[in-house]
Amino acid sequence: MFRFIHAADIHLDSPLRGLERYEDAPVEEVRAAPRAALENLVGLAIDREVAFVLLAGDLYDGDWKDYNTGIFFVGQMRRLHEAGIPVHIVSGNHDAHSQITKRLSLPPNVTHYSSRRPETSELPEYDVAIHGQSFAGRSVPDDLSAGYPQGEPGRFDIGLLHTSLNGRPGHDDYAPCSREGLAAKGYQYWALGHVHEREEVSRDPWIVYPGNLQGRHARETGAKGCSLVSVEGGEVVAVEHQALDVVRWQQVEVDLSTAESASDSVDSVADALGRAMSDAEGRLLAVRLVLVGTSPAHDELVSHPDRWQHEFRNVAVGLGQPGVWLEKVVLETRRPQDLGSELERPDALGDLLRLVAELERAPMELGEIAASFADLKKKLPLPLQVGEEAFDPTDPESLRARLPAVRDLLLARLLDVEGAR
Numbered sequence: 001m002f003r004f005i006h007a008a009d010i011h012l013d014s015p016l017r018g019l020e021r022y023e024d025a026p027v028e029e030v031r032a033a034p035r036a037a038l039e040n041l042v043g044l045a046i047d048r049e050v051a052f053v054l055l056a057g058d059l060y061d062g063d064w065k066d067y068n069t070g071i072f073f074v075g076q077m078r079r080l081h082e083a084g085i086p087v088h089i090v091s092g093n094h095d096a097h098s099q100i101t102k103r104l105s106l107p108p109n110v111t112h113y114s115s116r117r118p119e120t121s122e123l124p125e126y127d128v129a130i131h132g133q134s135f136a137g138r139s140v141p142d143d144l145s146a147g148y149p150q151g152e153p154g155r156f157d158i159g160l161l162h163t164s165l166n167g168r169p170g171h172d173d174y175a176p177c178s179r180e181g182l183a184a185k186g187y188q189y190w191a192l193g194h195v196h197e198r199e200e201v202s203r204d205p206w207i208v209y210p211g212n213l214q215g216r217h218a219r220e221t222g223a224k225g226c227s228l229v230s231v232e233g234g235e236v237v238a239v240e241h242q243a244l245d246v247v248r249w250q251q252v253e254v255d256l257s258t259a260e261s262a263s264d265s266v267d268s269v270a271d272a273l274g275r276a277m278s279d280a281e282g283r284l285l286a287v288r289l290v291l292v293g294t295s296p297a298h299d300e301l302v303s304h305p306d307r308w309q310h311e312f313r314n315v316a317v318g319l320g321q322p323g324v325w326l327e328k329v330v331l332e333t334r335r336p337q338d339l340g341s342e343l344e345r346p347d348a349l350g351d352l353l354r355l356v357a358e359l360e361r362a363p364m365e366l367g368e369i370a371a372s373f374a375d376l377k378k379k380l381p382l383p384l385q386v387g388e389e390a391f392d393p394t395d396p397e398s399l400r401a402r403l404p405a406v407r408d409l410l411l412a413r414l415l416d417v418e419g420a421r
Contacts, residue, residue, distance in 0.1 A: 001230065001231065001232040001237075002050075002051040002126050002230075002231055003048055003049075003050045003051060003228060003229060003230050003231070004050050004051050004052050004053065004054060004228075004229050004231070005041065005044065005045050005048075005050050005052075005053045005054065005226050005227070005228055005229070005242075006054045006056065006189075006191040006208060006210050006226060006227040006229055007041055007053070007054070007055055007056070007210055007213055007225075007226035007227070008055065008056035008057055008058065008092075008162070008191075008192070008193030008194070008209070008210055008211075008212065008213075009056075009057070009058045009092070009193055009194065009195075009196055009211070009212035009213065010034055010037070010038055010055070010058065010059050010060075010212070010213045010214070011034055011058055011059075011060070011061045011094065011212065011213075011214075011216060012034050012035065012038065012059055012060050012061070012069055012072070012073060013031075013034065013035070013060070013061065013064070013065070013068075013069040013072075014031075014034060014061040014216055024313065024325065025325065025327075026247075026284060026286075026323075026325050029246075029247060029284055030216075030247055030286070033214045033216075033245065033246050033247040034213065034214045034216070035072060036214075036246040037213045037214035037224070037225075037244045037245055037246055038072075038073070038076055038213065039076065040225075040244040040246070041053075041213060041225075041226055041244050042076045042079050042080055044226070044228070044242055044244065045080060045083070045085055046079070046080070046083045046085070048228065050085060050228075051085075051086075051123070051126055051128075052085060052086040052087065052088060052123065052128075052130075053080065053085060053086070053087045053088070054087075054088050054089075054130070054158070054160055054191045055087065055088070055089045055090075055193075056090060056092070056160055056161065056162055056191050056192055056193025056194075056210075057089075057090050057091055057092025057093075057094075057095070057134075057135070057162030057193040057194060058092035058093065058094040058095055058162065058193060058194065058212075059073065059089065059091075059092075059095050060073075060094060060095040061094050061095075062094055062095070067104065070103075070104040071104065074104050074105075074106060074107065077106060077107050077109065077110050078107050080107075080109060081107040081108065081109040081110075084109075085109065086109050086110075086111065086123070087109055087110045087111070088110075088111045088113070088121060088130050088132065088160060089110060089111065089112045089113065089132075089134075090112075090113045090132045090133060090134045090135075090160050090161065090162055090193075091112070091115065091134035091135050091162070092134075092135055092162035092174075092193055092194055093135055093138050093139065093140070093162070093174050093194070094138075096115070096134070096135040096136060096137050096138055111130075112134070113132035113133055113134050113160065114133065114134060115133065115134040115135060115136035116136070117133065117147065118131055118132065118133040118144070118147045118148045118149065119131070119132060119133065120149060126156065126231075127154075127155055127156055127234070128155070128156045128157075128158065129151075129152070129155055129156070129157050129158070130158045130160055131148045131149060131157065131158065131159050131160065131187075132159070132160035132161065133147070133148070133161070134162075135162060135174070135175070139174065140174050140175045141173075141174075141176075142175065143175065143176055143177045143181070144161060144163070144175045144177075145159065145161055145163070145175070145177045145181060145182055145185070146177070146181070148161075148185055149185075150185060150186055151185055151186030151187045151188070152186075153186075154234070155234075156188050156189075156231060156234050157185070157186065157187040157188055157189075158187060158188070158189045158190070158191060159182065159185060159187045159189070159190040159191065160191045161175065161177075161190065161191070161192055161193070162174070162175060162192070162193045162194050163175040163176065163177055163192055163193075163194055164176055164194055164195070165177060165178070165179065165192070165195075165201065166178050166179070174194060175194075179201055179202055179207060182202075182205075182207055183202065183204075183205055183207075187205055188205055188206065188231075188234070188235065188236060189205065189206045189207075189208070189229065189236055190205065190206065190207040190208065191208065191210075192207065192208060192209045193209070193210075194209075195209045195211070196211055196212040196220055197209065197211050198210055198211035198227075198241060199211075200239065206229075206236050206239060208227055208239060210225070210226050210227040210241070211224055211225070212224055213225060213226065213244055213245070214244070214245045214246065214247065215245055215247065215248065215249040216249075217249065218249055218251065218286070218288045218327050218328065220249055221249045221250050221251055222248075222249075222250065223241070223243040223245065223248070224243065224244065224245040224248075225241060225242045225243040225244035225245060226241075226242050226244060227239050227240065227241060227242070228240045228241075228242050243281075245283065246283055246284065247283060247284045247285075247286055248280045248283040248284070248285050248286070249286045249287075249288075249327075250276055250279075250280070250285060250286070250287050250288075251287070251288045251290060252272050252273065252276050252287050252288070252289050252290070253290045253291075253292055254268050254269055254272045254289065254290070254291050254292070255268075255292055255293040256268060256291055256292070256293045256295040256297055256298075256333055257293035257294055257295055258295075259293075259295050259296065259297040260296050260297065261296065261297050261300060262297045262300035262301050262304075262308050262311075264297060265291065265295070265297045265301065265308070266308075266311050266312065266315060269289065269291075269312050269315055270315045273287065273289075273315060273316055273319060273324050274319060276324070277319055277324050282322060283322060284322045284323055284324075284325065285322075285323070285324045285325070286325050286327050287316070287324055287325065287326050287327060288326075288327050288328045288330065289312060289326055289328070289329045289330065290330045290332060291329070291330065291331050291332060291333050292332045292333060293333055293334075294333070294334045294335070294336045295333045295334070295336065296336055297333070298333040298334060298335050298336070299335065301331055301333060302331065302333075305331065309326075309329045312326060312329055313326050371394060373393035373394050374394055376393050377392065377393050377394055
């Protein structure tokens with residue numbers, strides 16, 4: 001029996017742009033996380049005395065800012081060399097030959113597969129053959145697996161490949177291939193990379209994405225790490241996910257349907273964050289907090305969002321070490337009462353609500369309003385022009401999607417003023 005480790009998508013020293021705009025962001029901890037996760041990987045390989053380590057591409061995140069990135073990686077490979085553990089690597093789209101201009105010599109235990117054609121490494125002590133081919137450039141439209149050799153009967157064959165397979169949401173379509181095509185090669189295990197979510201595509205044969213080693217932002221949630229594969233009698237007997245991340249990204253959804261006030265919502269958030277922190281098992285937890293439900297607390301939360309966001313952040317800080325950082329608070333609650341009575345009001349508030357309702361039903365009028373926002377679009381800050389938070393005020397559907405939130409904000413604030421008189 002022997003074990004090996006399959007990992008991918010380390011993205012060492014990923015730049016993680018935009019963290020600075022968060023006043024309380026643990027920038028250094030998040031940026032150092034991919035290095036710490038790689039150290040954890042090496043430690044796991046040594047502790048479990050694995051036969052070899054497979055790295056299925058995207059070790060880096062493009063060209064290095066300086067040599068320190070390469071020096072760190074080489075240092076970790078030397079740790080494995082000293083432990084007598086071979087490492088087999090293919091380059092992916094982020095670290096393809098054409099992208100990395102700086103070079104450092106790798107230790108003798110590291111095999112880096114060519115980008116020109118598939119290569120095979122044999123490990124006779126385990127009766128194993130590893131087949132792999134690196135990316136030659138950032139975009140590879142061809143099925144690289146088609147050129148891999150057929151497996152041999154009685155031998156444990158492994159395919160090491162960076163690929164989108166037949167396509168995965170959120171990932172570019174690189175080195176496309178099919179489950180059936182991989183299975184036809186007669187290999188016992190396909191070690192894939194490129195997709196950041198862990199996925200067992202098949203168990204006969206085993207075709208596995210281990211996911212990335214360390215989550216880097218709010219869309220890469222949950223435990224991240226590698227696959228520890230056990231082989232006995234020429235067959236895979238276990239594929240175990242090993243969590244190696246040091247910063248855990250999580251989306252925490254809190255239903256405020258029973259919260260009678262914004263103060264009650266703080267208690268609900270505290271309970272949810274406490275549970276999430278416990279589940280993180282001693283890691284720094286980066287949370288996107290999403291508040292949902294039809295709630296009596298909605299008007300208060302909408303009327304004074306800054307105050308309550310600071311309350312939620314205070315809750316996170318009070319949870320202690322290693323801590324919870326609120327990356328963002330997303331308010332998706334709704335008012336519990338029907339708008340019928342407010343819509344019938346004969347005053348300016350009623351006029352405003354009727355106008356919003358009319359805009360929701362009138363695509364042509366909304367289109368005319370959107371066109372008038374062309375100058376505003378040019379003045380938006382960069383985070384609102386590109387990326388996950390992008391907002392196009394000239395797109396009628398973008399405006400329409402925000403009408404309920406705008407209506408609730410106006411209603412909450414105007415009723416708040418009215419009640420204060």
